[in-house]
Amino acid sequence: MAKQSTHTLALLNRLAGEEVEAAMQVLAQVMQQLEHARQQQALLGQYQQEYQQQWQQLAQKGIKSDLYRNFQGFFSQLESAVQGQNAQIEQFQAMVLQKQQVLQEKRRKQKSYEVLITRAETLQIKAENKRDQKMMDEFASRAKRTRL
Template identity: 35%
Template sequence: MSKRRAQQLAPVVEMAERAEREAAVQLGRAQALQGQAEVKLGELERYRADYQQQWMTEGQRGVSGQWLINYQRFLSQLETAIAQQQQSLDWHRNNVDKVRQAWQQRYARLEGLRKLIQRYQDEARQLEDKREQKMLDELSQRLAGRERF
């Protein structure tokens, strides 16, 4: 009986394995997108630092009012881009957390099913061992009974 129950669960396990693999792929994609967002933010921040260093260098030499206005305008745009990229990174981090939780749930379900099947298989094995032992005991008793006559 337990062996048959384990066999009946095989399609359910296959579905759970597919769902877990899909979730793992989605997690990988989400992590890759988060990594890209982190790289882009780092590039923007380095660009800002370089641009600010350029201000320090040019400022020591003296700059025109127009140069200063252009510098401030561009720096403002750069700060906006950095803030937007930070928001994007925050979104990607939250998404990775959600996708990871979904994967963990699917993985836990799959492991639970595997343990259940293992338990059914162990039960079936124990029942079979008991049947064999009973048959051996009965055979042994019969042989012992024949030897008396």
């Protein structure tokens, strides 16, 4: 019975280990998406800065009103893109936190199976030692009786 219990716990522990691996892969994917979003944010920021510098150079020279409207419209779209990217980064950061919590829970579950396995093995060893001691006591008792 005890060996069956340990075997079942070992199976559950293996399955929990697979769940941990899967959770780690999902977390890695989300972290990769977050990193990609941050890289896009940096590129947008760099593009926005370059565009701002071009705007300042043209403004110093004087520009026509239609070109001014085009610049303002494009700059407004660029600002919207930066804000959208910031929102996406916040979303990915929240997802990373959530996936980290899932991973921690999966690890706790696996650890609890490991503890249960250790306890079951310890109980099994104690029972075997008790049986061995009982057999040794019986053997010693028989040997003592046969001498008499």
